[in-house]
Amino acid sequence: MGLQAYTGPGWLLTKAEQLINWGRSRSPWPLPYGTACCGIEMMCALAASYDMARFGAERPSFSPRQADVLIEAGTITKKMVPVLRRIYDQMAEPKWVIAMGACACTGGVFRTYSTHQGISDVIPVDVYIPGCPPRPEGLLYALLKLMDKIQKDHPLRKQVVEALGG
Amino acid sequence: MDNWVIALIKVVFIWTWTLLIATLMTWVERRGSAMMQDRLGPNRAGPFGLFQPLADGIKLFTKEDIIPEKAHKILFSLGPILFALPAFSAYAVIPFGDKLIVNGKEIILQVADVNVGFLYVVALGAMAVYGIVLGGWGSNNKYSILGGLRSTAQLISYEVPFGLSLLAVVLVYGTFSLREISLVQQGTFLGFLPNWGIFKQPLGFILFIVTAYAEANRVPFDLPEAESEIVAGYHTEYGSMRLGLYLFGEYVNMYTLAALMVTLYFGAWHLPYIDMSKFLGPVSYGIASFLVFFLKTAFFLWLFVWVRWTVPRFRYDQVMGLGWKALIPLALVNLFITALCIQLTV
Numbered sequence: 001m002g003l004q005a006y007t008g009p010g011w012l013l014t015k016a017e018q019l020i021n022w023g024r025s026r027s028p029w030p031l032p033y034g035t036a037c038c039g040i041e042m043m044c045a046l047a048a049s050y051d052m053a054r055f056g057a058e059r060p061s062f063s064p065r066q067a068d069v070l071i072e073a074g075t076i077t078k079k080m081v082p083v084l085r086r087i088y089d090q091m092a093e094p095k096w097v098i099a100m101g102a103c104a105c106t107g108g109v110f111r112t113y114s115t116h117q118g119i120s121d122v123i124p125v126d127v128y129i130p131g132c133p134p135r136p137e138g139l140l141y142a143l144l145k146l147m148d149k150i151q152k153d154h155p156l157r158k159q160v161v162e163a164l165g166g
Numbered sequence: 167m168d169n170w171v172i173a174l175i176k177v178v179f180i181w182t183w184t185l186l187i188a189t190l191m192t193w194v195e196r197r198g199s200a201m202m203q204d205r206l207g208p209n210r211a212g213p214f215g216l217f218q219p220l221a222d223g224i225k226l227f228t229k230e231d232i233i234p235e236k237a238h239k240i241l242f243s244l245g246p247i248l249f250a251l252p253a254f255s256a257y258a259v260i261p262f263g264d265k266l267i268v269n270g271k272e273i274i275l276q277v278a279d280v281n282v283g284f285l286y287v288v289a290l291g292a293m294a295v296y297g298i299v300l301g302g303w304g305s306n307n308k309y310s311i312l313g314g315l316r317s318t319a320q321l322i323s324y325e326v327p328f329g330l331s332l333l334a335v336v337l338v339y340g341t342f343s344l345r346e347i348s349l350v351q352q353g354t355f356l357g358f359l360p361n362w363g364i365f366k367q368p369l370g371f372i373l374f375i376v377t378a379y380a381e382a383n384r385v386p387f388d389l390p391e392a393e394s395e396i397v398a399g400y401h402t403e404y405g406s407m408r409l410g411l412y413l414f415g416e417y418v419n420m421y422t423l424a425a426l427m428v429t430l431y432f433g434a435w436h437l438p439y440i441d442m443s444k445f446l447g448p449v450s451y452g453i454a455s456f457l458v459f460f461l462k463t464a465f466f467l468w469l470f471v472w473v474r475w476t477v478p479r480f481r482y483d484q485v486m487g488l489g490w491k492a493l494i495p496l497a498l499v500n501l502f503i504t505a506l507c508i509q510l511t512v
Contacts, residue, residue: 023224026211051205056218058196058208063398065232065405068225092405093230155228 245301313399323489
């Protein structure tokens with residue numbers, strides 16, 4: 001017989017991965033980081049008639065240890081950059097980031113000495129939402145996109161490959 | 167040998183049942199709060215969002231387990247365990263039904279009929295505060311310490327009226343055993359009322375329910391984790407399943423306290439004016455008593471959610487004022503009146 005080539009992850013591993021991905025995508029607890037007017041739209045998305053809680057994105061926790069999705073809603077000034085980085089570092093893996101609004105994505109209209117031009121060079125961003133500010137539907141759409149992204153993740157395969165020394 | 171097997175089945179049953187109800191309660195709480203805020207609440211995971219607790223559990227279990235660098239490692243890991251363990255074991259002495267007769271063998275629907283059942287529940291309820299204080303202290307975080315200390319201050323203001331209101335119940339029934347208290351609540355009181363504890367202890371019940379909310383750290387007494395004041399209170403630094411144990415233990419505590427309310431004040435498994443054991447077979451009577459008991463408990467579980475979205479949080483000094491200036495004198499008056507009535511009638 002001899003050694004057989006490693007052909008794929010196998011049934012058990014993929015099913016376990018699907019289950020984990022399902023759990024993670026159905027319960028993305030947000031960390032609301034509203035620094036400007038986008039924060040108002042984010043609150044609106046959490047409240048009645050838009051209700052982000054339908055997707056399990058409930059219990060907005062202001063402690064970064066307990067959150068999964070950092071919703072960065074608003075302008076990031078240069079003084080805010082280290083704070084944002086620190087908050088992101090304090091979050092537990094796996095973690096995701098939604099950059100909400102033109103300011104978070106690119107700096108927006110604030111092309112000034114005090115504003116950081118987009119948060120993507122401070123923390124890795126998963127989903128960008130354009131708009132100034134984007135409507136709550138925009139945030140919901142971004143959340144659904146993020147859930148799709150989580151579904152495509154391979155949480156166990158990475159660890160198996162690392163354990164095999166790959 | 168048979169008794170061992172029966173005891174084991176009862177233990178396993180009540181464990182899984184308690185955990186199942188606590189899990190479902192997280193869903194009820196989220197859907198209930200959504201209902202009161204004109205939202206829908208989680209409805210995407212499974213039918214009506216019923217699998218939402220499962221998704222949360224999977225997520226919490228597979229999340230990175232962080233112990234902060236400056237935290238006290240042992241106390242930090244001990245906190246959630248000390249909180250959840252008393253919560254999980256407190257249900258042992260509370261009945262969940264009357265009795266089941268299978269093959270001529272009588273099975274009491276209670277894990278252990280301890281003759282000091284009361285003291286056991288009160289002692290374990292007070293133990294939970296160690297989990298909060300140690301977790302808050304071990305986190306080495308200012309918000310956590312504030313949350314933990316608030317919890318101790320809250321404990322000394324509600325635990326005395328809690329104990330005094332239970333003591334009045336003991337005076338009425340003359341026993342500490344929760345099964346015996348349940349059994350004597352059959353029949354009618356003064357000829358027209360159900361023979362339930364609430365009609366003998368109306369003031370005692372109000373004192374008990376107020377202090378029970380404080381015991382479970384529920385709104386309006388959720389000072390240890392007041393999220394608008396001190397981030398997340400004692401569990402600010404906790405993530406992953408350690409946080410899960412804290413959140414879950416709270417719901418298990420709620421279930422235990424709701425069952426205690428039913429046992430002491432709402433006639434346990436007895437229906438008002440109807441004696442189920444007269445016209446039901448031995449097995450169906452056992453199941454019916456279990457269901458009646460559970461339905462009553464479910465109402466009080468719902469009351470926890472109801473109150474949460476009705477009453478705003480008390481301020482720190484208001485809780486102390488309420489405990490020391492209102493609840494303790496009232497509890498003493500209640501105890502005195504109860505003792506006087508019993509002395510005059512016996």
